[in-house]
Amino acid sequence: MAGHSHHHTHAEEHESNASQRLAVAGMCFSAVMLIVGILLSHFGVAWFSNTIQMLWYIIAFLPVGIPVMHEAIEEARSGDPFNEFLLMSIAAIGAFCIGEFPEAVAVMLLYTIGEALQDKAEGNARKNISSLVASRPDKAYVVEGETIVCKDPKDVKIGDFIEIKVGERVPLDGLLQDASALFDTAALTGESVPREIEKGETVLAGMIPSDTPIRIQTTKIAADSAVERVLKMVEEATERKAPAELFIRRFARIYTPAVICIAFLVVLLPYIWSLLHPAFVFHFTAWFRRALIFLVIACPCALVISIPLSYFGGIGAASRRGILFKGSNFLDAILQTDTVVFDKTGTLTTGEFSVSEVGGLSENDLQVVAAMEQTSTHPIARAIIKYVGAREEMPKLNVSTLAGRGLKGEDTQTGDVWLVGTLRLLAEQNINTPNELDNVAETLVVVAKNAHFIGFLKLSDTLKTDAESAISALRAQGVKRIEMLSGDKAALVENTAKQLHLDAAHGDLLPQDKLQHVTQLCNAGHNVVFVGDGINDAPVLAASTVGVAMGAMGADLAVETADIVLQTDQPSRVAEAIAIGRRTRKILKENIVLAIGVKLAVLVLGCLGIATIWEAVFADSGVALLAVLNSLRVLRVKHRAKNA
Helix, strand or coil: CCCCCCCHHHHHHHHHHHHHHHHHHHHHHHHHHHHHHHHHCCCCCCCCHHHHHHHHHHHHHHHHHHHHHHHHHHHHHCCCCCCCHHHHHHHHHHHHHCHHHHHHHHHHHHHHHHHHHHHHHHHHHHHHCCCCCCCCCCEEEEEECCCEEEEHHHHHCCCEEEECCCCCCCCCCEEECEEEEEEEEEEHCCCCCCCCEEEECCCCCCCEEEECCEEEEECHHHCCCCCHHHHHHHHHHHHCHHHHHHHHHHHHHHHHHHHHHHHHHHHHHHHHHHCCCCCCCHHHHHHHHHHHHHHHHCCCCCHHHHHHHHHHHHHHHHHHEEEEEHHHHHHHHHHHCCCEEEECCCEEEEEEEEEEEEEEHHHHHHHHHHHHHHHCCCHHHHHHHHHCCCCCCCCCCEEEEECEEEEEEECCCCCCEEEEECHHHHCCCCCCCCCHHCCCCEEEEEEEEEEEEEEEEEEEEEEEHHHHHHHHHHHHHHCCEEEEECCCCCHHHHHHHHHCCCCCEEECCCCCHHHHHHHHHHHHCHHHHHHHHHHHHHHHHHHHHEEECCCCCCCHHHHHHHCCCCCCCCCCCCHHHHHEEEEHHHHHEEEEEHHHHHHHHHHHHHHHHCCCHHHHHHHHHHHHHHHHHHHHHHHHHHHHHHCC
16 A cells, blocks of 8 residues: 555556556466365365365465565564554464465455555546646757757757647747647646637646647746646645544554454453353364454454545546645645635636726727727737727827827827827826716726817726636535635725625735735634735735635746645636535545444454454455445546536
């Protein structure tokens, strides 16, 4: 049950496959020998005498028994003498000593099958995670002058230009040099819909261009790329243990020697009793058999296997949905959430402007405004152009920029003079504007023609498409309080909060104000999940009970500091993370009840002399097998989440 490394070279992989095939062949050989031996005994075949029987079952025992006994010795050497391998070895050798040859082989065979299935199950869960990076590109096509050179991504420097064909994975993070392209981002974010990326925007390693070959200029070295970051986080996640896992480790260290002592007492106490009370007849073989049955049943395999596997499955299921838990302890921590605090811009809103209201402007006026804005690269200008839409015939204007205030344009045909910009711009030109515009929370663009105010456009940051469903999903998961913190104007923040039916919202905050607010909530006894994406959110992410960073477009520092990273920019994934945590915990509890319940029942029967060693084998290896299969159910959360 030792942990496996996430990275395998091809040689290591080949070696591990070969040893797996050998182990399966050994199990099949032992199983055939065991079944044939039982049949020969059942039909009373003459030549199958006691000595032959013993040799037959020793040969059957070797392929499955030796690896387990070897593990017991290795564990003892590494300072852990009391382990489940030791329990199994003592039980099997004891069974041989009392002539229960088939049972000795069966104990080891079923245990080995359980172990193999657990390895396979863990391998499947691991495959989920490593599918993020399994097809990690091992070459990059670097443009050097007129030629294209194939290099290892590790040898590519920041600032190099690389080409990626359609269907190939992007090997390094960089800026898109082409007009625009569609990308399959499923490996990084779990999103099924292709994402369009414009020229100059960031392309992340692991994305796949789906409609056209592209060229990017690298912005990070291979070790810092998005894919490597994801892999590193998931690797670290499996190292950070949840309280239940840590408890099981401590429990096994105390439990195993206690079980060996009790098994010893099962034989010793009746013997002492028989010395004190001669009427009581002590049969060593009968009591020794009971001690062996007790040993086999008491082996904590089902718990030792299924608890880490449940968490591993939970982390794997979440990573397939673009939710990266940085440790199984956070799967537990997120379940205690009673308060969720969102940053606003880039978390609940897109951080992009859109026109929300137009006042007093005709279609022709809007055409003039759009024609003027085409000379600007400001996000507000882009939002207005997108809203108005480009026409074949745009008005011809001489446009000049008035820094920090807006634009001035002169129509070359009519001689009309237009001003488009802030209220301050019109005030400086002594142009009167309606008083109610002074109290508008949204971003305002006012328009004047020939020194007369004629209308305005209101622009606001747009809500993300799933912002509303994110809030209702959190309520459904039992979150009592949802708040929003932002550096934006308080009035604007309150408007957004009303739209989303939040419990509280605070604007005009500096990073230290956000930190103070979240710290107060934590000190008041709340379990706070903070969701943010900016560099200034890093201190708050660290201070909250569980910090969640928007990883796709989020700042590196926020991603490094957070406990959970959402590879998609969807706030609705926060509720999904809670749902996966809850499902993992449910399966974990089922495994514990199953393992302890069956074991206790068979233990009592064993001590009373009713249970045979076959029931003991089921109570141990059989239950472990059921627990492994149950743990794998957590991976099915992917499909549930999609349908939810």
